[in-house]
Amino acid sequence: MAKVKVATFWLEGCAGCHMSFLDLDEAIIDIAKAVEFHRSPITDIKEIEQVDVGIVEGSVGSTEEEDVLKELREHCKILMAWGNCACFGGICGMRSTMDKEDALRRGYIETESTYQGKIPHPPGVPQLLDKVKALNHIVKVDCFVPGCPPAPEAITYALTELLAGRIPVIPIQMMRFD
Amino acid sequence: MNGIILTINGKQVKGKAGSTVLEICEANGINVPTLCHLKGLTDVGACRMCLVEIEKERRPVPACTYPARDGLVVQTSTEKLEKHRRLVLELLFTERNHLCAYCLASGDCELQILGYEYQIDSWRYPYSWPSFPLDSSDKHVMIDHNRCILCGRCVRICSEKVGVHTLDFGYRGWKDRISADLNQPLGEASSCIDCGACFQACPTGAIWAKSSAYRGRPDQCKKMRSVCALCGVGCEIDVLVKNNALIRIDSTELAGDRGVLCYKGRFDQLYESHQGINTPLLRDDSGKLKACSIGNALDEVGEKFGNIVARYGKNSIAGIASSKASNESLKAFKKFMTDIIGNDLIDTIDGDEYRTIIQGATKFRSGAGLNIETTLEEILKADCLLVVGVNPLESQQVAGSYIFRAASQGKANLIVLDVDKNPFGFHASTWLKPTKGKEELAINALTKAVIGKLSASNAVKAKENTTSLGAMNITQANKEAGIDVEDLNNAAAMLAKSKHSVVVYGKDILLRKNPKLITAILRLASKSGKQNPKKPRVISLKPRGNSRGAWNLGLANKKEFSLSGLTKNGVKAVYLLLADDYIDDTKIIDGLKGAKFVVVQASYSSPVTASANVVLPSPTWAERKGSYTSLDGITKSTPKLTQPQNNIKRDEDIIRGISKRIKISDRRS
Numbered sequence: 001m002a003k004v005k006v007a008t009f010w011l012e013g014c015a016g017c018h019m020s021f022l023d024l025d026e027a028i029i030d031i032a033k034a035v036e037f038h039r040s041p042i043t044d045i046k047e048i049e050q051v052d053v054g055i056v057e058g059s060v061g062s063t064e065e066e067d068v069l070k071e072l073r074e075h076c077k078i079l080m081a082w083g084n085c086a087c088f089g090g091i092c093g094m095r096s097t098m099d100k101e102d103a104l105r106r107g108y109i110e111t112e113s114t115y116q117g118k119i120p121h122p123p124g125v126p127q128l129l130d131k132v133k134a135l136n137h138i139v140k141v142d143c144f145v146p147g148c149p150p151a152p153e154a155i156t157y158a159l160t161e162l163l164a165g166r167i168p169v170i171p172i173q174m175m176r177f178d
Numbered sequence: 179m180n181g182i183i184l185t186i187n188g189k190q191v192k193g194k195a196g197s198t199v200l201e202i203c204e205a206n207g208i209n210v211p212t213l214c215h216l217k218g219l220t221d222v223g224a225c226r227m228c229l230v231e232i233e234k235e236r237r238p239v240p241a242c243t244y245p246a247r248d249g250l251v252v253q254t255s256t257e258k259l260e261k262h263r264r265l266v267l268e269l270l271f272t273e274r275n276h277l278c279a280y281c282l283a284s285g286d287c288e289l290q291i292l293g294y295e296y297q298i299d300s301w302r303y304p305y306s307w308p309s310f311p312l313d314s315s316d317k318h319v320m321i322d323h324n325r326c327i328l329c330g331r332c333v334r335i336c337s338e339k340v341g342v343h344t345l346d347f348g349y350r351g352w353k354d355r356i357s358a359d360l361n362q363p364l365g366e367a368s369s370c371i372d373c374g375a376c377f378q379a380c381p382t383g384a385i386w387a388k389s390s391a392y393r394g395r396p397d398q399c400k401k402m403r404s405v406c407a408l409c410g411v412g413c414e415i416d417v418l419v420k421n422n423a424l425i426r427i428d429s430t431e432l433a434g435d436r437g438v439l440c441y442k443g444r445f446d447q448l449y450e451s452h453q454g455i456n457t458p459l460l461r462d463d464s465g466k467l468k469a470c471s472i473g474n475a476l477d478e479v480g481e482k483f484g485n486i487v488a489r490y491g492k493n494s495i496a497g498i499a500s501s502k503a504s505n506e507s508l509k510a511f512k513k514f515m516t517d518i519i520g521n522d523l524i525d526t527i528d529g530d531e532y533r534t535i536i537q538g539a540t541k542f543r544s545g546a547g548l549n550i551e552t553t554l555e556e557i558l559k560a561d562c563l564l565v566v567g568v569n570p571l572e573s574q575q576v577a578g579s580y581i582f583r584a585a586s587q588g589k590a591n592l593i594v595l596d597v598d599k600n601p602f603g604f605h606a607s608t609w610l611k612p613t614k615g616k617e618e619l620a621i622n623a624l625t626k627a628v629i630g631k632l633s634a635s636n637a638v639k640a641k642e643n644t645t646s647l648g649a650m651n652i653t654q655a656n657k658e659a660g661i662d663v664e665d666l667n668n669a670a671a672m673l674a675k676s677k678h679s680v681v682v683y684g685k686d687i688l689l690r691k692n693p694k695l696i697t698a699i700l701r702l703a704s705k706s707g708k709q710n711p712k713k714p715r716v717i718s719l720k721p722r723g724n725s726r727g728a729w730n731l732g733l734a735n736k737k738e739f740s741l742s743g744l745t746k747n748g749v750k751a752v753y754l755l756l757a758d759d760y761i762d763d764t765k766i767i768d769g770l771k772g773a774k775f776v777v778v779q780a781s782y783s784s785p786v787t788a789s790a791n792v793v794l795p796s797p798t799w800a801e802r803k804g805s806y807t808s809l810d811g812i813t814k815s816t817p818k819l820t821q822p823q824n825n826i827k828r829d830e831d832i833i834r835g836i837s838k839r840i841k842i843s844d845r846r847s
C-alpha cells in the first residue's frame with residue numbers, strides 16, 4: 001500500500017503542537033510506517049509538494065503565513081488545523097485585542113530588556129496582519145484538533161482516523177480548549 | 179392538585195402548574211443545556227441555549243421562560259435545536275474573547291463545558307476582539323468584560339438574593355457590559371458589599387476572585403461541606419482545598435434561600451489575618467515567652483493549677499472562653515472548670531450580652547430562655563421588619579441580605595430604629611432616630627402607639643398587660659427621645675397592621691447592657707400585629723460565631739462576671755480559651771493583670787497571649803473537626819479542612835492533657 005504523504009507546518013505557534021506529536025511515544029512508530037513526511041519542521045524539508053494531508057500548527061498573523069497557508073491548501077487533499085492557535089487563534093490571538101502598531105511598539109521598543117529599539121520595516125520582512133486569524137478564516141479547513149497543545153491521544157485519534165480514510169471529529173473526552 | 183401532564187420527547191411527564199418547561203424537564207431528569215438560568219433566580223431567557231420545540235409554536239422557544247401547560251408537546255433535542263445551540267455557542271464564543279488558554283476560568287467554566295459537549299472545534303463567525311478594560315479596583319472581585327456572555331446571572335443574584343443591586347447592564351449593543359453603581363469601578367461602588375455572590379454566579383471567567391485565581395481548578399481540589407463560624411448566621415459553605423490551603427469558599431445553595439455569603443465568610447478566611455501560634459510558649463526566668471514542647475507546657479500548667487488550688491482553694495481559678503470556639507472545645511473547657519477545678523467561675527467573652535438578653539427575656543416572661551427567639555428564616559416571610567440598634571451589613575451581612583430580600587420584593591416594610599449614624603437606616607421606609615441613650619423610651623413610645631392603632635378589642639387586651647405604658651404621654655416621650663411624631667405614627671401603623679412582623683436587634687443594643695431594652699423590644703414585638711404573645715418574632719444578632727452554642731452549653735455565667743473584680747477577691751489564675759479568636763479588649767487585658775498565673779489557649783498571637791505565662795496552641799476553625807451553633811440555634815459541623823502546622827492538638831486533647839497532670843489531692847470545698 002502506498003504511504004500517505006503528509007506535510008506539517010509551523011505558522012504562528014510555539015511548536016507545542018509538534019512537541020505533543022513527538023509525545024505520541026510508541027504510537028509514532030505505527031504512524032511512521034504508514035506515512036511519508038514531506039515539508040515539516042521535523043524533516044526540515046522546505047519545499048511545498050503535493051501531499052495527501054497538510055497539518056498546520058499555529059495561527060495566521062503575517063502576510064507570509066497567509067501565503068504559505070494558501071499555497072499548502074492548493075497542495076493538499078485534506079487540511080487539518082492542529083492546536084488552539086490554528087483552530088481558534090489561540091495564545092497568538094492575544095495581540096489582536098490591541099492595535100497592531102501598539103503591539104509592535106510594545107514588542108520592539110517598550111519591552112523592559114530593549115535598549116534603543118526599532119520596529120523593523122525592511123523590504124521582504126513579512127508584515128503583521130491587523131488581526132490574528134484562525135485557519136478557517138482564510139482557507140477551507142477539513143478537520144480540527146483543538147488543544148493547547150492537543151493531547152497526544154487526540155493527535156493519535158485524528159491521524160488514525162485519517163489513515164482509515166475518515167475525516168476525524170475529536171471526541172468530547174479528548175476536547176481541550178487549553 | 180394543580181398537576182399537569184406534558185409530553186416531552188414522546189414521553190408523558192407530570193409537573194406542577196406554574197412551573198416553566200425547563201423546571202419540569204429538570205424535575206424529570208431531562209437534560210436541557212442552559213447558561214443564563216440559575217436555580218433560584220428569575221429566568222430571563224438571555225442566552226437561548228435552552229431552546230425547545232413546542233407543538234403549535236412557530237419557532238423554538240426558551241424552556242426557561244416558557245410556562246408549562248397541561249397538554250404541551252415538547253421536543254428538547256431535535257437536529258434543528260442542536261444546530262441552533264451550536265450556532266448560539268459559536269456566537270457567544272466569538273462575541274468576546276474566549277480563548278481559554280489564557281483564561282483563569284478554564285476548567286471551571288460553563289461555556290467551556292458546553293463547547294466541549296457540542297464539540298465546537300472551530301468558530302465560523304468573525305471575532306470581535308473586544309478590548310474592554312479589566313476592572314480590578316475591588317479588593318476581592320475582578321471583572322473582565324472580555325469574557326462576559328451577558329447572561330445577567332450576576333445582575334440578578336446581586337439584586338434578588340444579596341439585595342443591594344450594585345450590578346446592572348450599562349451601554350448598548352456591542353458595548354453592552356456589566357456596570358456597577360451606574361458605571362463606577364467596582365471597588366468604588368458604594369452599594370457593593372463585597373460578598374462575592376456575583377463571582378459564584380458567573381458561569382464564565384468574567385467575574386473572578388483574586389484570592390482563588392490560578393490557585394487550582396475544582397477538579398484539582400478536594401471539596402468539603404462545612405459551616406462558616408465567623409458570625410452567628412452560620413452559613414453553610416463548600417470549601418475547596420488544595421495542598422493544605424483553602425482555595426475557594428462557595429455558598430452551598432447557590433441562590434437558595436441562604437445562598438449568599440459575606441466577604442468575611444467567602445474571602446477573609448482565605449488569608450491569614452494574624453500571626454499564628456504553632457508551638458506552646460512558656461515565660462522563662464527573664465520574662466520572655468519561649469517556645470517549648472507541649473509536654474513541658476502541659477506539665478507547667480498542671481503543676482501550677484494544682485498548686486494554686488491546693489493553696490488557695492478551688493475558687494482561685496477562673497475560666498473565660500471565646501464563643502468563637504467550637505462546641506467541642508467549649509464543652510471540654512466547661513467540664514474542666516466544673517469537674518476538675520470544681521467551680522463555676524466561668525464566663526464567655528460575650529457573657530454580658532448573654533446576661534442582658536436573658537434578664538430582659540425573663541422580665542418579659544418568667545422562665546423565658548434563648549428559645550424565646552425566632553429563626554432567621556422568619557425574616558424572609560416577614561411583611562414588616564423592625565431593625566433596632568444594629569447595622570446587619572456590618573455585623574452579620576447575610577442577615578442583612580435576608581432583610582433586603584424580604585423588603586425589596588415589596589413584601590415587607592422596613593423600619594429602622596437607631597441613631598442616624600447607622601447607614602442601614604437609608605434603606606428603611608421609616609427611620610426612627612432616637613437620641614443616644616433614649617432608645618428604651620423610643621421603643622416604649624412606639625409600643626404605645628402600636629397599641630393605639632390595634633383594632634378595638636385587641637387594643638383593650640393589649641392594654642391590660644401594659645399598664646406601665648398607660649401613663650405615658652406619647653408626644654412628651656417623642657420629644658424627649660428625639661423622635662419625629664409622624665415617623666412614629668407611620669411605623670406604628672405598619673407594625674400594628676402586620677401579619678408577620680419580625681424584630682431584629684443587635685450590637686448597639688447589647689452593648690448597652692440594659693435588660694430593660696430587651697424587655698421593651700419583646701413587648702413591642704408582642705403587640706405588633708399577629709403574634710404569639712409568649713413568643714413574639716424577635717431575633718438578636720449575637721456577637722460571635724458560636725455565641726448561641728456557648729450560651730446553650732452554659733458557659734456564659736448567669737451572674738455578673740468581672741475579671742478584675744475576681745482577681746481582687748482571691749482569684750489567682752485565669753485560664754482563657756480563645757481558640758481562633760483575636761482579642762485585644764483592654765478590659766480583659768487589664769483584668770488579667772491581677773492574676774498571678776495566666777494560661778491562654780489560642781491560634782493567633784494577640785495582646786492577650788502576650789500577657790500570658792503559658793500559651794497553648796489551638797487549631798483554627800479550618801484545622802479541626804467541630805460543630806457550631808448559629809444565632810438561631812441550628813448546629814452544623816465542619817470536617818477538618820487543613821492539617822495544622824506541627825500537628826497541633828485539638829483543644830479538648832490539650833485540656834485532657836492538663837486534667838491528667840493536675841494533682842488536686844487536697845481538695846478544699
Ligand code: SF4
Nearest residue numbers: 276278281287382383
Ligand atoms: S470564560 Fe470560559 S469559555 Fe471563555 S475563555 Fe474563559 S474558560 Fe474559555
Ligand code: SF4
Nearest residue numbers: 326327329330332380
Ligand atoms: S459577568 Fe458573568 S454572570 Fe455577569 S453577565 Fe457576564 S458572564 Fe454573566
Ligand code: SF4
Nearest residue numbers: 406409412413440443
Ligand atoms: S454572614 Fe456570617 S456565617 Fe455567613 S458567611 Fe458571613 S461571617 Fe460567615
Ligand code: FES
Nearest residue numbers: 223225226228242
Ligand atoms: S437558559 Fe434559557 S435562555 Fe438561557
